[in-house]
Amino acid sequence: MSSSVTPAPASPFARFAAVPASLALPVGIFALLALMVLPIPALLLDIFFVLNIAISIAVLMVALNARRPLDFSSFPSVLLFATLLRLALNVASTRVVLVHGHEGGAAAGHVIESFAAFLVGGNFVVGLFVFAILMIINMIVITKGAGRVSEVSARFVLDALPGKQMAIDADIAAGLVTADEARERRREVTVEADFYGSMDGASKFVKGDAMAALLILGVNIVAGFAIGMISHGLSATEAGEAYVTLAVGDALVAQVPALLLSIAAAAIVTRVSDQRDLAGQIGGQFADPRGWLPVALILGSVGMVPAMPQTIFLPAAAISAAIWWHLRKRAAAPAPLAEPVEDVAPDHIALADVADSTLVTVELGYGLIGLVDAAQGAPLITRITGIRKQLSRDLGFVLPQFRIRDSLDLAAQDYAVMMGGVSIARGSVRSGKLLAIDAGDVRPGHGLTGEPTRDPSFDCPALWIAPAARDHAVAEGFLVVDPASVIATHANQALLAEAHQLLGPDEVREWVDGLKARAPALVEAVTPDPLPLAALTRTLRALMADGIGLAHPQPLFTSLALALQKTTDFDTVIDAVRADLSPRLVARIAGPDEALKVVTLDAGLEGAILGGMIDPATGQPLIEPDCGAMILREVNALADAEKGPIALIVQPPARRALAALVKHRAPRCMVLSIAELPAAQPIAVVGVIGAAPEAAALAAPEGIAA
Known part of the structure; x- marks a missing residue:
């Protein structure tokens, strides 16, 4: 047995819902143009008047509930379309009033008739004065003030735009924000500048709308008198009663939504960014009980004056006193207890408890905690941020954020720089003292006393001295640094050597x-x-x-x-x-016009290395331990003799093996292949490793320039 189900025909509402949302605005604008050009019945005019009032109230509520101005960033465009709707209704209502005004109030629609009859009691003279007062409130008070605030805000925001962009760039360079966070902040800064710039111009919409309403009212009054007396034979009194009353009602119908939109614009541009809406922000700032007791006392004092209406002042004073008492009692009440945290099973282990997502960590002994204490200025945090920014600039990419934490595994004065959980640098500093480093400029017999040590970054002799001896040390030629700088510099050197792992x-x-x-x-x-x-x-x-x-x-x-x-x-x-890119490599140890001090291997030694054992995994030659120790010993001796960096020039197949040998054991020596020597770089051979002393002396008696 089979059955079939016939699909129900799509309803008109479903077909309407299928219309793309992008067509809503074009259709709405064409509808506004139709209101201006085509005659519409009074019933449809009433519907549009109610819609206009509803939209104005909705805009006002959104403006009051926004937590910050940018939460209603579409307000300038909304204000434009609301103004167009109101002007289109003015044109349509003017046509209805002038064409059918002689037939009675209901001919122009019940909304206009109700405003004309109820709000001003049918007296068009009173309606004119009410309309004039609303115009004064709207144009001179609200719109003018909101326009001035918009103008000043736009000027300040645009002036501050370069500074905000530079602050974002500085934060991302220092690693304080991620790329996505920086991109979002730049977008917010751009939207803020566009918003206040648009609000500065959008305030002119409200002012122009008020002027248009005034002109339209004048046209309706003059044309109503003329049409009533000339076309319909009415007297001046009858024409005034018929046309002017409807014209005033029409003006009031348009002016009330305009006033609501002006209040919304003023509320938006005068907002200060806060986590609460406007009602919560004002209520929270008026919740201080100290402000309400003076109000109660002053109102009570005024109410005691015989000439004053005690039936109004004294109840107001009592209400103010009650508010003060309630706020004071609430402020004195203890803070509510936090909701109990859900118990976690003792055998539960979360991934965050065992994994450390930070790539670089600086660990400190408990005696160095003061270096990251905010009360003491947190000098180590400042130094670490500085070296992270400098390393990012030197390496060309933004380094991930570092982490500083204490470690019970370290002695009190020790520190360690960890990368991926592996220590790449360790040292010890003396909290509360300064490190005086002998960089080669110290005068003999200086007389400075302290705890002897070695600078962990450059292995120079140094002394830990008291802060009071700083001036003495500087005068004697020492380089004096604080413990935070010692740790930061050591971390910088260690990270620079292992930067590729970052x-x-x-x-x-x-x-x-x-x-x-x-x-x-x-x-x-x-x-x-x-x-x-x-x-x-x-x-x-x-x-x-x-x-x-x-x-x-x-x-x-x-x-x-x-x-x-x-x-x-x-x-x-x-x-x-x-x-x-060999010029970039050579530039690290010698300038373009400076002779590059090079060391070579004896031909027999180099041939023995290339003809020896080969690592089957990498295809690189293996250097025997004794041979490697001899090469390192002579390379370091030559670097000491030259008092600066040197370059070891080898055949291309031997470069990788020798570079791996000397990288960490002879950091002042750079290994280059013959193919990597720049053609225009002058060189000076300062030694030959593995040759007899006589041969080495003959090979480079004074250095060879090329």
């Missing part, structure tokens, strides 16, 4: 998006084809580990795009980019 896919995506806005074709040549996000992240991390930062993305991406045209092999691409 670069993740999210940072790369944001970095690429910034470059895409300036060079979209260049970005398309690299990612996502042939390098997807993961491969691009790996490549950029490798380049950063080799000392090539991301602060100048366009040359880096250009070199990367050219290398990818030849091959997509990872190691070959890295070597090609390094060779292309």
Whole structure:
């Protein structure tokens, strides 16, 4: 047995609901134009008058309930359309009044008749005075004041716009906000400027509407007298009763919604951003009991004067006293207890309890807690924020936020810089003392006493001294820093050496998006084809580990795009980019007109390294421990003799193995392949590692310039 169901025909309401919402405004505007041009019956005119009043009340309620001005950012446009509706109704009602006014009050619609008969008692002279008073209140008091506030607010907001944009840029550079938060704040700043600029112009709508209402009333009165006496043979009194009364009622019908919209505009532009609506904001600020007792006393004193109406003043004083008593009692009541927290099972473990999403953490012993105490100025937080901003500028991408916390695993005066849960730097400082560092400028026999130590950042001899000896230390040539600066500088050096580990896919995506806005074709040549996000992240991390930062993305991406045209092999691409950007590498240790101090390997030693064992996983040569120790010893000795950085020049196949050997054990030596030496860079050979002393002396008696 089968059955079929015939679908019910779609109702007209369903078809109407299917009309796109984007057509509502165009249809509404054409309806307003039709009101101005086409004659409409009195019943339809009454409906539109009631709709106009309802819209004005709704706009006023939304304005009063908004928590901040931007919550009603569409108000200027709403004010425009409400003004157009009111003017269209004025035109339509003028046509009805002038054409059918001689037939009686009901001919113009019941709304106009009711306003003319009820509000002014049928006396058009009284109606004229009431209309004039409403015009004065609207134009001179409310509209003029709201217009002035809008003008000043727009000027102040536009003047403050560059400062707000710079503050957002500073916050994102310091890592105080994320990219999405900064984007949202920029959008709010832009919307705020547009809103107050629009409100400055929208206030002219209200003023122009009031002037139009005055002119329309004048036209209705003059034309009503003329039409009544000439076309319909009425006397002046009869024409005044018939036409002028309806004209005044028509003006009052339009003026009441206009007054409501003026109040809404004034309420919007005079608002101050708050978490409460206007009623809650005013009520909360009037809830102080100290303000109501003087009111009760003054009203009571005035009520005791014999000439005053005691039946009004004394009850008002009693009400004020009751309000004071109630507010005072409520203020003295204890705060309500917080809702009990739902008990958690003892065996429940949340992911947040065992996972730390912060990549970089600075841990402090309990004796260093004062460095992050807000009462003492939190000097360490300020320093850490500064180095994070500086590192972000040097590396070319925004570093994730750091975390500072205490640790019971550390001694009282110790600290540790953790990256991904692994310690990359440790040290000890003396809280309440200063570190005087001997950077080479200290005079012999200085006489400064203190606790001997080594500067953790640059391994220079130093002394922990009392703050009172600061001036003495500076006079003797010491560099004096506080404990917070010692920790921050050490963290800066450690993070700079491991900066490539701070670069993740999210940072790369944001970095690429910034470059895409300036060079979209260049970005398309690299990612996502042939390098997807993961491969691009790996490549950029490798380049950063080799000392090539991301602060100048366009040359880096250009070199990367050219290398990818030849091959997509990872190691070959890295070597090609390094060779292309070799001036940037060399500039870290020598200027363009300064001779680069280079060290080479003896041909036999280099041949032994290249011809020795090979790591099957990476294909790189393996350096024997004794050979590696000898190379490190001689490299450090040459760096000490030259008192500055040097470069070890090797064959390209040996660069990676030797760079991994000396990176952390000889930080003053940079390993470069022969292909990475800039052609225009002058060089001076200062030593040959692994050669006999006589051969080394012959190889570089005074240095060779090229």
